[in-house]
Amino acid sequence: MTGLPPPPNDSPAADALDHAAALQRREAPAFARAALAEGRVELVLHPIHDARDLARIAFHEARPRLRDAGGRVIPPSDLAAARAETDLGAAIDCATLGLALAALGGRENLRLLLPLSPATLCSFEWRMTLEAGLRLDPSLADRLILGVDATAFAALPVVVSAFLDPLRGRGASLALCGFGAAPFTPRPFATQDFDFIQLDPRVVQGLADDARRRNIVAMLLSLARHSEAFVIASGVERAEDAAWLGAAGIDGIQGPAIPRPGADTTTIAEPPLRHRGT
Numbered sequence: 001m002t003g004l005p006p007p008p009n010d011s012p013a014a015d016a017l018d019h020a021a022a023l024q025r026r027e028a029p030a031f032a033r034a035a036l037a038e039g040r041v042e043l044v045l046h047p048i049h050d051a052r053d054l055a056r057i058a059f060h061e062a063r064p065r066l067r068d069a070g071g072r073v074i075p076p077s078d079l080a081a082a083r084a085e086t087d088l089g090a091a092i093d094c095a096t097l098g099l100a101l102a103a104l105g106g107r108e109n110l111r112l113l114l115p116l117s118p119a120t121l122c123s124f125e126w127r128m129t130l131e132a133g134l135r136l137d138p139s140l141a142d143r144l145i146l147g148v149d150a151t152a153f154a155a156l157p158v159v160v161s162a163f164l165d166p167l168r169g170r171g172a173s174l175a176l177c178g179f180g181a182a183p184f185t186p187r188p189f190a191t192q193d194f195d196f197i198q199l200d201p202r203v204v205q206g207l208a209d210d211a212r213r214r215n216i217v218a219m220l221l222s223l224a225r226h227s228e229a230f231v232i233a234s235g236v237e238r239a240e241d242a243a244w245l246g247a248a249g250i251d252g253i254q255g256p257a258i259p260r261p262g263a264d265t266t267t268i269a270e271p272p273l274r275h276r277g278t
Contacts, residue, residue, distance in 0.1 A: 028078035029088055035066040035074065036091055042067070043099035048113070048232055048254045051246045058252050059111035059145065061234075062103070064096045089117025094126045101133035104140045113196065115147040115177045121156075121163045134170060141171035145196055150179045153192070161192050176229075179203075180220050197224045201235025201255070208240040214248075221249060 035041055045060040066074045083089035093116055100112050120126050134141055146167055153160045153176065164174055173195040181200035199220060207213035217233075224231045233245045236255035245253060 025078045028074055029082040029086070031068045031074050032066050032079055032082070032088060032092065035068065036095055038069075040067040040069075041065070041092075041095045041099070043096060043103060045103075045112070046254060047258075048234075048252045049258050051233075051250045051253050054242075054246075054253065054258055058230075059113060061113040061115070061254065062096060062100045063115075064092050064099075066092070083117045083119075085119075087119055087123075089119040090123035090126055093117050093120040094123065094129050097126060097129050098133070100144070101130075101140055104143050105133075105137055111143040111145065113145040113147055113175055113198075115149070115175075115198075118149060118152040118156075121148075121152075121159060130167075138171070141167075144171075145173040145175050147175035147177040147196070147198065150176050150200075151181065157192070164192065179224075180216065194227060194229050196232060197227075197229045198232040198234050204233045204236055204241060204245065206238070206241065208238065208244045214244065217245070218248060225249075 042065040044063050044065050046063060047057045047060055050056040050058045063076075066079075068074055079088070079092075083092060093114070096114060100114055104110055104112060146164070148160055148164065168174055174193070175196035175198055176194045177198045178200045179197050180203040197220075199217065203213065203217060203220070205213075207217055221231060230251045232252040232254060233242075233250050234254045236242050236245065236253050236257040239257050242253050242255075242257040
């Protein structure tokens with residue numbers, strides 16, 4: 001005897017779940033602001049592996065993790081729109097930067113990629129946080145990689161370049177993140193030099209079985225090689241996709257496709273770093 005079929009999408013149960021999910025998304029920005037104010041922010045380090053030797057970690061991408069008052073993680077997807085369109089993005093980036101600078105100061109071999117929200121490009125507080133950290137140790141900039149979104153850069157190249165150029169002058173490296181997600185434009189490479197290019201996960205997913213995706217990635221790799229940038233494939237979920245990318249000449253691979261044998265994990269062993277708020 002089979003169980004009862006799941007309720008249709010228009011059932012009261014489904015409506016209740018949809019309403020709860022919508023309410024959670026609507027309240028997520030307020031929960032995030034409370035987390036920032038009360039110091040419930042952690043820094044999680046995601047490894048980017050050397051494609052020529054997957055056992056070697058080239059550097060890490062630093063991402064924030066925010067928790068609500070009950071200790072539950074606030075889903076990043078629930079904050080995506082607010083981070084892109086309001087000052088919440090700059091506030092989260094500012095907390096992330098503070099934690100990243102502390103991590104770099106405590107670990108001499110650590111190098112971090114920090115993707116930035118568009119709102120951060122005009123954030124005085126973020127710039128002051130960076131300046132305060134570099135006054136204590138100017139050498140931290142040498143291990144800091146600051147990433148800007150490719151779509152934002154294509155839309156506002158002058159604004160983004162004005163933000164990035166002084167940072168390069170302080171010694172930080174620059175990354176173009178999410179490359180390939182939007183309609184292709186060569187503008188980023190004509191107006192700004194990038195040290196790293198991070199391909200959008202949607203470009204690389206399933207490419208081993210998709211000739212069109214392979215052609216797109218090959219074209220993006222060719223362009224990146226002309227700029228002499230280190231190219232990262234992010235969000236790689238399948239071993240066959242990782243193998244194709246390695247053979248195609250990608251420099252770094254990030255994602256669950258990379259095996260983590262035994263206890264020798266590829267994440268930082270210590271608990272996540274916490275931002276205590278101000």
